[in-house]
Amino acid sequence: MTATNRLLEERRARLSAERLLEQKQAELFAANKKLGNHAQKLSEEIVEIRDENSRVRSDLERATLKAGIAERRLWDSIETIHDGFAVFDNDGQLIAANRSYIAVFDGLEEVTVGVSYVRILQLLTEEGIVDTGDMSSAEWRAMMTQRWQADVIEPITLRLWNDSYIKLMDRRGGEGDMVSLALDITDTIRYEKELRAAHAEAEAATRAKSAFLANMSHEIRTPMNGVVGMAELLQDSELTEEQRLYVDTIKSSGEALLVIINDVLDYSKIEAEKLTLNTTDFDLERCVHEVVMLLQPIARDKGIELLIDYDMFLPAGFHGDPGRIRQVLTNIIGNAVKFTSEGHVLVRVTGHADGENPLDMKVHIAIEDTGIGIPETMVEHVFGQFNQVEDEKNRKFEGTGLGLAISKQLVGLMDGEIWVESEVDVGSCFGMYIRMPALEGQEAEPLNLPSGLQHVLLVKDDQVTRTIVSKQLAALGVEPDICADSESASALAEETDYDLLIVDLGAATRDGETLVADLRRAGMTVPAIVMSSAPNAAAKDEETILHLQNTAMRQDLVGLIHDLCPAKEVPLRKMRVLAADDNRTNRLVLEKMLKGLDIELEFATDGNEAVAGYQAFAPDLIFMDISMPHKDGKEATRDIRAMETSHPIPICAVTAHAMDGDADPLREAGLDHYLTKPVRKKALYELIENVMPEGVLPVFPDAQDG
Secondary structure, three states: OOHHHHHHHHHHHHHHHHHHHHHHHHHHHHHHHHHHHHHHHHHHHHHHHHHHHHHHHHHHHHHHHHHHHHHHHHHHHHHHOOOEEEEEOOOOEEEEEOHHHHHOOOOOOOOOOOOEHHHHHHHHHHOOOEEOOOOOHHHHHHHHHHHHHOOOOOOEEEEEOOOOEEEEEEEEOOOOOEEEEEEEOHHHHHHHHHHHHHHHHHHHHHHHHHHHHHHHHHHHHHHHHHHHHHHHHHHOOOOOHHHHHHHHHHHHHHHHHHHHHHHHHHHHHHHOOOOOOOOEEEEHHHHHHHHHHHHHHHHHHHOOEEEEEEOOOOOOEEEEOHHHHHHHHHHHHHHHHHOOOOOEEEEEEEEEEOOOOOOEEEEEEEEEEOOOOOOHHHOHHHHOOOOOOOOOOOOOOOOOOOHHHHHHHHHHHOOOEEEEEEEOOOEEEEEEEEEEEEOOOOOOOOOOOOOOOOOEEEEOOOHHHHHHHHHHHHHOOOOOEEEOOHHHHHHHHHHOOOOEEEEEOOOOOOOHHHHHHHHHHOOOOOOEEEEEOOOOOOOEEEOOEEEEEOOOOHHHHHHHHHHHOOOOOOOOEOEEEEEEOOOHHHHHHHHHHOOOOOEEEEEEOOHHHHHHHHHHHOOOEEEEEOOOOOOOHHHHHHHHHHHOOOOOOOEEEEEOOOOOOOHHHHHHOOOOEEEEOOOOHHHHHHHHHHHOOOOEOOOOOOOOOO
């Protein structure tokens, strides 16, 4: 290689090295620049972090300061309360406690932060701080330890050595810490003791007062009975009008004083909780009538009606306390008569079975009057002791104000309730119910009117009495014609051949006896019952005119009707049967099955026709198909039941449904019997024989083979 070539190669190598050097210098410069930028950014972030840390430290310091202040304030507050407060950790070591909690231990230096709960219990017993009562120290500590370990810690009251009382209430936190609150209830305990002592003293005073009242009532009653008795004897002797006035005043004043004495005696028994019931078998209807008859003279003198509406289907025999029932009724009915100056007082008695045993009855008694009424604001006031409604209208009425209070207590003893509804100047209604069993096996004979008695004329100007008597007659199967005056009665008597006339002495234009006499002169020879509130209204003027108290018992009215209207020989008729079925084939089958019976048979093709047939045909028995168009058998039965005014007619369901329970909704709808299709002839005949009423021809011919 020549020298020239070597120089050229060295030059090329040098140029290449220079270019490489320049390149590396450029890369190094770029790297240094990038590193510088990164360092600048990192420096800025460090400054920001430093500032943020500074702010965090500042916030933390402020938060710590606030927490410290809050903690100090909390403990300052806890220190100010009179009750003790302490906190234990989950190992039972004392973390903190206020001065009230520590003060219980009377300066024991050991009771401080770090002492265990077990050691505290030991100090309480060893130092005699707590009164363990009948328990030994070890038993008491074991009891307190077991309580401490329970899931739910019940409060406990501790008695301390100085006769103060602390109620401990402990609550375990989520981390196992225990917060204990020791409430000082010394004043509360002492106040309760004082209350108990005062209550016992008051009860003793009440018993002493009640005993005094009872003794005094008995002591006063003996001479008062002598006064009243001698006054009654004087009334039967020959006296001048002035002397009789004096004797009557003595007797009425003595009886009023006896009522007050009886009220005071019962009130003393209420306070002494010695008011009791003496139960026995008795006649409730007679009991009610005896009270009404006792008060009837007062009502008659005031010109007001005193009436009784005793449910015709309610039994009379019950097991209860008739004396107390009379007392309640006398109080309430007596008040009604006292505060009523015109109109009427009505005693309404109803009842129904109460429970599974049909003999257990709930008897309702309502006493309605048309008196002065009670303001709404005073309604509940009337049942309070010594309470009377004070206003201008009743200031003239005397009384102890104890009657209704005693009545409420007595009704409560009879498992009942009493209430009142009233409107001023309209009247009041005192309602009550009592529970007592009806007597088994002593049901009264069913009340029935003489056969053939169909047309009865009732004349009474008072609507209430008309309603009561007409309802009683309707329940016995007779719908009477009713009128309010003698002119209407005379007009009706010309149009109808009546079997019986019932008239009241207070009819509007003429008294009852005059009306009967006028009708007799006009040719009406119908037997008559003249009702009256007069004390001798049981006399018999002649064979066809009898007098009766307008508060007579049910059997007295029926018995009198039997005396006046002997049973007539009524021609026998055929039994009437109505069959309702929309299916022509079913009607044909039933007709063929009943063909051999001596009955009148009519058909209806739907429920509407069945109702119409009941009204027009007056059947003795109805066969009712259930599934019919327009109105089904259940709806038709309900309509018929709603129309009935006397004894219900037997209605037999005829249906294709034969599943268990199908009969229940039918009975609820008012159907009495239940036959499933296809109907058997024997079942039909048995049903007809069982429900065949009196007064119809024999249904089965002598040759009937069943």
